Amino acid sequence: MTDSSPVSGDHPKDARDDQTGRFIQQPNGRIRPLSPHLQVWRFHLTMLGSILNRGAAIALSVGALFVVAWIAAASFGPDAYADFVAVMGSPLGLLIWFGLTLAAAYHLTAGIRHMIWDAGSGLTPKSATNLTMVSMVVAIVIALGFWAYLFASGKVTL
Incomplete structure (x- = not known):
């Protein structure tokens, strides 16, 4: 029945x-x-990783406009370049550059994570979650390390 x-x-x-x-x-x-x-x-860490990766790609697309503005300022002469450097060297400007660095680092580490998944490894729920966490932590370490180097070498100051 x-x-x-x-x-x-x-x-x-x-x-x-x-x-x-x-x-x-x-x-x-x-x-x-x-x-x-x-x-x-249900919400899980790999969902957050996917959302952050898409957000990082959007941030990098917007950040490309800052790079274009930097090149444009350089082409408009020393005064325009000095103005651009003053604005982007301010605490707010440095925060923008740090955010772009973090976005680039996370997009890189998430891309490596996806290559590992594409190779057929790390696909169990636990290993996928762990790999996502590692990609997030490594991205933060890369960004902080890069900016620590910039400040320590004197290339960037507040």
């Missing part, structure tokens, strides 16, 4: 009756959303 009632946690609709295309009937008969969304997945 088969019971046609939905399994606990299933969407009560029949996938054949779904006109939106958002649900699918799995081979085991359960009705599931076609793609995951917040009602299905």
Whole structure:
């Protein structure tokens, strides 16, 4: 005797009756959303890593405008360049440059993490979480180390 009632946690609709295309009937008969969304997945560290990687890419795209402005200031002459250096050498400017350094470092480490995953390693939930944590910590260490070197060498001052 088969019971046609939905399994606990299933969407009560029949996938054949779904006109939106958002649900699918799995081979085991359960009705599931076609793609995951917040009602299905719990938040975990690898999700944060993915979000941060996308945010880092956006920050680097915006940061490219600062690099273009730097080159433009240099091409407009010594006065324009001095003005740009004064603004971007201020505490707010240095914070922007530090943020861009952190974004670049995280985008690099997340890219390495993805290459490891693409090679088929580190795909278990625990190892994926650990690898994500390592990529975040290493990015912070790279950024702090780079800026510590800049301040220690006297190339940057407040």
